[in-house]
Amino acid sequence: MIAGMGDDARPLHQMDEMNTMKTEHTPSVAARHAPKAKRFSIRTRNLRAGLWMITPTAILVIIFTFYPYFYAIYGSLQTLSPLLPTKFVGLLNYKLVAESSYFITAATNTFTFTIIVVPLVVLIGLAVASLLNQKFFGDVALRGILLLPWAIPTAISGVIWKGMFANSWGAVNVALYSLGIIERYVPWLTTTGLAMGAIAVAHVWTQFPMATVLLLAAIQSIPDEIYESAAIDGASTWQRFRFITLPNIRGMLVVVTLYSLLIALTAYDITYGLTGGGPGTSTTLISYFTWAETFRMLNYGRGAALAVMVALTSLVLILLLLRAMPRDALLEE
């Protein structure tokens, strides 16, 4: 708001004119109506200025968000393939996807994977952020090093973790065997349950650093005085964490949880690099299924249907999560 305009959003020189008219006690009809007309004009000008300012962003959003989204919806209702003529098929693609046993497998795997990794990413991120909030020798260097797993391309992380979990030559087996913990090498990547565990570990390793950085930033924004006064009042470390830290970072916790959720729902590279979706299809996630259906089977229509279904599912999950969170949590950030 411009200084001097008060509730009446009019420029100063107009206010002066009005004051003059009031003083003379001769308000003409034209004078009474003039300010009203100019106020409308200013609103229009503000509106125009606002529109001009958001136009570049709006254009980008329309081109890169709305158009692809609506094209995906349109495509999901067609037979879309580079090898076949395009034809409207209504909801057939959705029906065929939903009926596919492979889809059910991939959806179940994705759900399991998400349930495992999201809490781990958030909890480990929080624990490490709390640790890094302390002053100790090398803490600054450690913060930088900590980001490395997140900065490494996920496909490369897959290769790294393959070196850890490979059945015949992986570091984990070699270490466990050398320590006498196992008598035979464990087929981590080719046993159904173990393979899911392996990709979860690799995924958490790549994702918790980002969560740590975000949560550390939130923790460091809490004034020290609060902790000091709590300490004077005799609050224990746990109580300070429980009653000061957590309430003050809950907004960021929501953000980190949402971010982790979306990353988990769309995870692809790590699985592809580590297990190739196997053994069988036991680590095939919905993102891989979408890609395979679209590009490997050249069925763009069915792939679009899958993408729409995944987007809607994500939206529902996000809304449920937001609803479960304190109403003012996000506003605080």
Place this chain on the structure above:
Amino acid sequence: MDEKQSALFNRQIKRRDFLKGMAGAGAALGIAGLAGCAPPAPETPPPAEPVAPEPKPEEPKPPEEAAPISLDFTVWSYSVETILDNIQKFQDIYPNVTVNLTDYSWTAFRETMVNRFTTNTPTDITYSGGDWLPEWAKAGWLVPLEDYFPEAADYKPKIVGYALKDMTYNGKLYGLPYYADITSFLYNEEVMKANGIEKPAETWEELEDQLGFLKDAGMTTPMVLEFAQANPTTLENFTAMVFGRGGEFFNENFDVLFKDEASAAWKQLEWLAAQYSKGTIDLLPHETDVVKALNTGQHVYTVLYNYNLAELNNVATSPLAGQFKLALMPGATHETYGFAKFYSLTKMAVDRGADVLDACWKFLEYFGGEVGGEYPIAKRWAVEKGLGFGQLPLYDDPDVQASFAQWIDPMMLKQQAGLARGRNQTVWYGIWSEFMRIQLLRGATGEISVAAAMEEAANKAEELKATFA
């Protein structure tokens, strides 16, 4: 290779022997044809004398005023440094031609290329494979070499039968070989014998007994396979196993042959599922994983593209070099899968005009054909990397013979190559193969029954056949 070894090789594997072997492959195709399994119209190599390489003048020199031409060449990421060096050698001969190389992952090559084609991303020459050729040719992305270079047809008699089959669509030749190979049954002889087994299994039943025996003797997984839904080679490996039993997936009309419990494909998937449940086989995502695993000495058997044997027996890179051998594919017929990967010409190149087309042909001949009486690039791949080749005259090349003798028993190779055959392909085969791989993995690992996997794969084939009819 020492003199003794060299003499043995030369005695064992004369040119005529190889040609007889290749004639055997042709005969196998002919027999398959009689059984209703023949390809639409492939030509088989002649059983008699090879066509002598025509003496060529010195390497051609472009006219000095030739306009600069740029070619876009796409490959999958195998030994890219060698490809770049080959390109440099080509450019040295044809300085007016610049080749831009783009490489993609093997496991994502097909879909990447399909997108490249559909978006008209400039592509003049590309690697291709038999299972994709009908799809890409039907879509008009690739063109027959014979339509633009009549002399391309002269290469047909010089190409091994299964490779020619892979490069042929509707009776026309669509490429010249990058390499042609077979899928092989390989074993670690030393580890096998150390565990009390004297010779490799000859049937799948015998192999099952041996795997059980090895498992009981303490070996975690006696057999490792490259078998993953994301990897196109998975179906090639399974095909080789099915061929070992004398089976096939489709007849010449592309009617499904694997819905029957007695079919070779059904039996083979049952075999895999049984072994997986017993824990005698490990299914790994990529051939590099298999090679690494074999090099630990903890496994005996595998089924892989044959060139992997060169890697396994390479003293420079493999700690167990010399221990690995080739055996005939288990099964009643011991047949295996033979294939070609090849250089093919795109419609986009044709549309660019005569000069580009001329440069493309020079490129194709230099890389997959004959230059100055030699096959320089195919020979290089064979000698340096152990890649198989589709050009029959290379079987007579002493350098190739000497190189191969260092890592494989030439007689066994000859015998197995003579039993190799190509697959029947159609326009929807590429899509079906993607689906089939998933069903194979689900069936093999027990996620679904073998019957369900076969039924889903059969239904998909029938759906695609109807869609593309």
